[in-house]
Amino acid sequence: MIRALIFDFDGLILDTEGPIYQSWAEVYAAHGVDLPFELWVKTVGSSNDAFHPQFHLEERIGSKLPQEVIDRRIERRVELVLAQPLLAGVADHVASAAAMGLRLGVASSSSREWVSGHLERLGLLAPFQCLRCRDDVEHVKPEPDLYLAVLDCLGVKADEAVAIEDSPNGIMAAKRAGLRCVAVPNPLTAGLDLSGADVRLGSLADGTLSELLQQVSAST
Ligand SMILES: [Mg+2]
Secondary structure (H helix, E strand, O other), rough: OOEEEEEEOOOOOEEEEHHHHHHHHHHHOOOOOOOOOHHOOOOOOOOOOOHHHHHHHHHHHHHOOOOHHHHHHHHHHHHHHOOOOOOHHHHHHHHHHHHOOOOOEOOOOHHHHHHHHHHHOOOOOOOOEEEOOOOHOOOOOOOOOOHHHHHHHHOOHHHHHHEEEHHHHHHHHHHHHOOOEEOOOOOOOOOOOOOOOEOOOOOOOOOOHHHHHHHHHOOO
């Protein structure tokens, strides 16, 4: 029986992935360097441990980026993220889950400040009983720590929860924690290998939550 729904944040609730990529791609372009997408995707759903865009660019141009360039990149990221609407179907699924009595959590490799700040701004913080972010665990995704921490907080077992993710790193984290997983890619992750998920949707607006849970149950 499914008792909980656990959402990823970046690229799933809000399309922050496009803006973060774009903010760096603009800095790279200003220095005449291409931002290699195949290296970039290692960071998506995870951290900069596998690929650090600033250090990579500094190595390519043979000098340190001035602090004002780094600060301006962060401002540009914020500007682009704030222009993003809540992704389609998210609010409906959260409301349906609450109405169905499901427990709700967020598992995110980003900081708690980033996740709770945006959720609050979007009026979507209150429905989630548990948020677990990079501040709370030793290892972010693709390790299972974040999902295990949310399961523990919600008081449900792995086979009672469904994860919703947009990236290969997120899907891997959910599967390693023993959850069933629904992939809902955004333009940046749609071309990546999401085959680890049990169900793949084009958008959360493709159908109702009841239909999605039936699909998940039928897939396993
Ligand atoms: Mg994500």
